[in-house]
Amino acid sequence: xxxxxxxxxxxxxxxxxxxxxxxxxxxxxxxxxxxxxxxxxxxxxxxxxxxxxxxxxxxxxxxxxxxxxxxxxxxxxxxxxxxxxxxxxxxxxxxxxxxxxxxxxxxxxxxxxxxxxxxxxxxxxxxxxxxxxxxxxxxxxxxxxxxxxxxxxxxxxxxxxxxxxxxxxxxxxxxxxxxxxxxxxxxxxxxxxxxxxxxxxxxxxxxxxxxxxxxxxxxxxxxxxxxxxxxxxxxxxxxxxxxxxxxxxxxxxxxxxxxxxxxxxxxxxxxxxxxxxxxxxxxxxxxxxxxxxxxxxxxxxxxxxxxxxxxxxxxxxxxxxxxxxxxxxxxxxxxxxxxxxxxxxxxxxxxxxxxxxxxxxxxxxxxxxxxxxxxxxxxxxxxxxxxxxxxxxxxxxxxxxxxxxxxxxxxxxxxxxxxxxxxxxxxxxxxxxxxxxxxxxxxxxxxxxxxxxxxxxxxxxxxxxxxxxxxxxxxxxxxxxxxxxxxxxxxxxxxxxxxxxxxxxxxxxxxxxxxxxxxxxxxxxxxxxxxxxxxxxxxxxxxxxxxxxxxxxxxxxxxxxxxxxxxxxxxxxxxxxxxxxxxxxxxxxxxxxxxxxxxxxxxxxxxxxxxxxxxxxxxxxxxxxxxxxxxxxxxxxxxxxxxxxxxxxxxxxxxxxxxxxxxxxxxxxxxxxxxxxxxxx
Numbered sequence: 162x163x164x165x166x167x168x169x170x171x172x173x174x175x176x177x178x179x180x181x182x183x184x185x186x187x188x189x190x191x192x193x194x195x196x197x198x199x200x201x202x203x204x205x206x207x208x209x210x211x212x213x214x215x216x217x218x219x220x221x222x223x224x225x226x227x228x229x230x231x232x233x234x235x236x237x238x239x240x241x242x243x244x245x246x247x248x249x250x251x252x253x254x255x256x257x258x259x260x261x262x263x264x265x266x267x268x269x270x271x272x273x274x275x276x277x278x279x280x281x282x283x284x285x286x287x288x289x290x291x292x293x294x295x296x297x298x299x300x301x302x303x304x305x306x307x308x309x310x311x312x313x314x315x316x317x318x319x320x321x322x323x324x325x326x327x328x329x330x331x332x333x334x335x336x337x338x339x340x341x342x343x344x345x346x347x348x349x350x351x352x353x354x355x356x357x358x359x360x361x362x363x364x365x366x367x368x369x370x371x372x373x374x375x376x377x378x379x380x381x382x383x384x385x386x387x388x389x390x391x392x393x394x395x396x397x398x399x400x401x402x403x404x405x406x407x408x409x410x411x412x413x414x415x416x417x418x419x420x421x422x423x424x425x426x427x428x429x430x431x432x433x434x435x436x437x438x439x440x441x442x443x444x445x446x447x448x449x450x451x452x453x454x455x456x457x458x459x460x461x462x463x464x465x466x467x468x469x470x471x472x473x474x475x476x477x478x479x480x481x482x483x484x485x486x487x488x489x490x491x492x493x494x495x496x497x498x499x500x501x502x503x504x505x506x507x508x509x510x511x512x513x514x515x516x517x518x519x520x521x522x523x524x525x526x527x528x529x530x531x532x533x534x535x536x537x538x539x540x541x542x543x544x545x546x547x548x549x550x551x552x553x554x555x556x557x558x559x560x561x562x563x564x565x566x567x568x569x570x571x572x573x574x575x576x577x578x579x580x581x582x583x584x585x586x587x588x589x590x591x592x593x594x595x596x597x598x599x600x601x602x603x604x605x606x607x608x609x610x611x612x613x614x615x616x617x618x619x620x621x622x623x624x625x626x627x628x629x630x631x632x633x634x635x636x637x638x639x640x641x642x643x644x645x646x647x648x649x650x651x652x653x654x655x656x657x658x659x660x661x662x663x664x665x666x667x668x669x670x671x672x673x674x675x676x677x678x679x680x681x682x683x684x685x686x687x688x689x690x691x692x693x694x695x696x697x698x699x700x701x702x703x704x705x706x707x708x709x710x711x712x713x714x715x716x717x718x719x720x721x722x723x724x725x726x727x728x729x730x731x732x733x734x735x736x737x738x739x740x741x742x743x744x745x746x747x748x749x750x751x752x753x754x755x756x757x758x759x760x761x762x763x764x765x766x767x768x769x770x771x772x773x774x775x776x777x778x779x780x781x782x783x784x785x786x787x788x789x790x791x792x793x794x795x796x797x798x799x800x801x802x803x804x805x806x807x808x809x810x811x812x813x814x815x816x817x818x819x820x821x822x823x824x825x826x827x828x829x830x831x832x833x834x835x836x837x838x839x840x841x842x
Contacts, residue, residue, distance in 0.1 A: 177206065177214040180223040183230045192379070193242045199383045200238065200280050203229045237279065244273040277390045291395055292358040298388035299362035302326055305385055307365050313378040318385060324411060325392045327425050330539055331409070332399045335427065337518035339543035341621050341643045342536075344614075349536050352644075355399070361644075367533060404430050419556025422538060516623065521546035521616075527564060527572045530554060532613055537573060540616055571609045573616070577634045614640055651822065652829040658837065661830065 168174075178186075184194050198204070205223050208214035214224055233239070248271050255264040285291040306322040308314050333339050333353050340359075341352040348365040372378075400407035406428045416424035522545035528534050534555045541549050550569060553562040564572075604610065615631035621643040630638060639654040647653040653661060801809055 173214040177224040303364045334542045420558040423558025518545045520544040524570045527569045529574045652826040
């Protein structure tokens with residue numbers, strides 16, 4: 162007799178397990194099960210057939226892999242959960258007996274501490290794996306660093322997140338690893354490159370946040386516990402790789418005064434002063450510092466090789482010098498140009514640490530009180546600026562608090578310019594000193610005033626832009642995301658409209674403009690005619706509605722039209738002058754027709770004839786374009802008939818999405834065209 166297979170022992174019923182079954186198998190509560198799954202990186206799975214995966218009559222909604230639950234059975238953290246459960250029972254028993262002191266002692270000293278170090282090592286075998294998973298960690302920790310302390314978010318958690326974030330920012334500053342940034346409604350996006358891995362995270366704006374009750378902070382707190390451990394490991398590896406002591410010194414008093422980045426003092430291994438830390442770091446992200454005699458030997462050998470190379474060259478030959486200059490390496494980055502329409506757009510080479518570290522190095526900035534100090538300070542320091550000043554009300558750590566320091570080259574303001582009335586008398590001007598400081602909000606001579614967007618745009622483009630475009634009160638250029646590339650036939654605000662439109666779009670735009678002008682002209686003509694008729698009727702009527710002096714006005718007009726009797730010579734001179742004017746008008750019409758590309762016909766052209774001919778030509782071009790589009794549509798329909806049903810539906814979905822994008826691009830181009838015309842007028 163053949164063996165009868167028992168139901169639920171193979172297939173999906175064996176590979177999947179429900180959440181209730183998993184909780185019973187692990188013998189823990191549901192909140193502890195959630196925490197354990199978050200720590201270990203185990204998430205629910207969706208089986209192909211829920212009825213086959215479920216062993217009961219009702220279809221469960223949450224399934225897990227059976228192998229994942231088997232993997233959780235032997236985790237050391239399970240014992241910590243069970244010890245915590247036993248401690249809770251002891252505290253409840255002491256409270257039931259009235260032993261409040263014993264309960265407080267047990268809660269203070271007997272609480273088991275959960276360590277996640279082994280989980281970090283299991284989930285991230287290599288350092289690159291940890292860097293790849295750092296996006297969500299940085300976003301969540303920067304969010305909690307800006308939250309207010311409540312019963313659900315303890316102050317210790319916020320302080321820990323703030324310290325870890327500041328340590329991470331200091332590493333980005335000292336290695337110049339920050340690459341791009343973008344301001345959005347959600348917050349400020351940052352992108353850094355560490356060991357060849359791009360890390361993108363979001364930092365919320367410095368606003369007062371309201372903690373609502375619809376957010377489960379227990380789940381978020383579990384992620385925060387895991388991510389704080391992860392970022393601590395990453396910071397330790399990053400600091401030690403460049404020869405810095407971890408953890409760095411943290412000044413609590415400076416942090417209370419709003420120092421933030423200034424509250425952390427970096428120290429190098431074997432370096433007595435924190436000012437010499439950067440001199441111990443090599444240019445190049447992720448390179449470890451090599452100490453000892455090996456560095457000295459390498460430097461001496463490199464110097465000797467350089468001397469030998471210079472002595473071997475023939476310095477007396479101008480041709481060799483010219484070749485050396487041509488072949489000398491330059492600091493500029495090569496850019497890939499698009500070869501033709503529809504060609505592939507290659508990723509442009511990125512700037513290195515040296516270029517990023519010297520962008521704002523020769524300048525000194527002053528941040529006004531209305532500007533966001535924290536993001537500006539971080540970006541300026543990450544791109545080489547050493548002298549950043551602000552008002553003392555913004556916190557500690559500024560280079561100087563004097564707004565009128567002559568060494569300041571740029572001032573970041575976010576207010577419209579104040580127009581000051583110059584009504585001072587000559588006596589007041591004589592009494593004023595030559596070196597007197599202007600009033601607060603005034604202009605310092607020789608200083609460049611810019612809006613904060615100038616810094617972000619310079620960072621994203623990797624070069625210093627024109628500051629006059631970002632002057633206070635000026636209409637700023639569009640602030641675009643550096644990670645979104647303009648697709649083909651899409652609208653690009655940075656490119657002139659004439660370069661984005663093809664011939665058909667230009668013809669359609671021109672025809673729409675002409676129709677609008679004709680409609681506006683007809684409407685204005687009707688209004689003027691009605692107004693003129695109303696004025697004539699009013700003039701021809703007296704107060705009682707009767708006509709007055711009609712014949713006299715006609716006689717007067719006839720008398721005014723009569724010019725008197727002139728001599729024959731005068732009449733001949735007028736006739737010759739009129740013939741010359743007609744000849745000039747004929748030549749002008751011929752030139753206008755030639756410029757418009759129309760055939761010229763001799764003879765008088767009525768008023769508006771040239772414009773009517775131009776409209777006729779435009780209409781003919783529109784008809785040809787419509788005919789061509791019709792033929793293309795018919796050819797496309799014939800090709801679609803040869804497709805299968807599945808491919809046809811897929812093509813229709815693609816065509817629909819492309820049409821939506823094209824309509825959106827046309828709408829934006831039309832809006833841009835109207836704005837340009839309004840500025841011209």
